[in-house]
Ligand code: HEM
């Protein structure tokens with residue numbers, strides 16, 4: 001039998017002269033991106049690159065989530081629900097990428113991680129300003145969280161500004177008030193930097209929406225998108241906690257917290273409490 005060569009020919013139309021033109025690597029700033037992985041272990045530990053890239057890809061996706069959530073908030077502020085719905089559908093898919101990515105890091109064993117953990121010093125994901133920005137944009141306001149950015153006043157100020165602005169949920173409630181729903185005045189105007197307090201009156205607002213879906217279709221759809229986003233966020237937190245548990249057990253974190261116990265407490269936090277509470281009462 002004749003030997004068959006497996007080869008794809010370059011088509012005549014394929015551009016090969018990219019001098020002074022927009023190229024793949026140039027457009028994407030790949031020199032910058034791919035030179036930003038600098039393991040600290042010496043001699044370099046094989047698995048430190050995995051650790052760095054898992055974090056960097058997570059931070060890139062977080063950058064996009066922030067971009068999208070800020071746009072969603074701006075659309076809600078002018079009662080533009082349709083683009084907001086589309087954005088949240090995208091955010092949900094990015095979140096899926098983020099929580100499914102834990103499977104990659106979970107191939108790191110405790111033995112491997114402990115061989116380079118010491119190079120991390122006091123660094124910790126607790127100091128991720130993008131993660132904290134997302135939490136604030138979604139409405140988990142906690143001024144104490146910005147203390148760890150004291151070494152970087154510009155970042156700390158940027159976070160303070162997000163802390164002091166209405167969250168996605170705040171803007172949704174303001175929209176509902178403008179649309180004629182009986183939203184308590186305390187939800188429409190308040191000190192946005194304070195933690196959100198649940199308002200039982202809102203359960204009736206959401207009950208009306210969930211029991212009259214035809215009349216309130218867009219709001220109903222948005223409620224469900226918010227529930228998706230919260231659930232995806234919780235799945236990320238849960239998988240982070242389980243990954244940490246299997247890699248460092250119940251050791252303290254490099255950031256100084258109790259570790260797994262601290263992460264587990266975050267699972268009790270909720271961004272949109274009334275949207276979960278309404279589920280118990282509709283149809284009753
Ligand atoms: C071996 C892998 C990892 C371990 C052992 C680990 C461990 C921990 C621990 C113990 C904390 C609590 C704070 C502390 O005392 O340090 C924490 C917080 C955090 N980590 Fe990780 N982590 C890992 C990977 C990641 C990755 C890949 C990300 C993605 C960006 C991440 C993001 C975060 C964030 C955002 C927090 C703050 C969570 C909160 O405030 O509730 N971690 N991590």
Ligand SMILES: N[C@@H](CC(=O)c1ccccc1NC=O)C(=O)O
Nearest residue numbers: 120123124125126252253254255
């Ligand atoms: N807190 C982790 C260290 C850690 O995971 C970490 C260290 C530096 C940069 C990001 C990290 N990721 C998440 O916390 C630990 O206690 O091992």
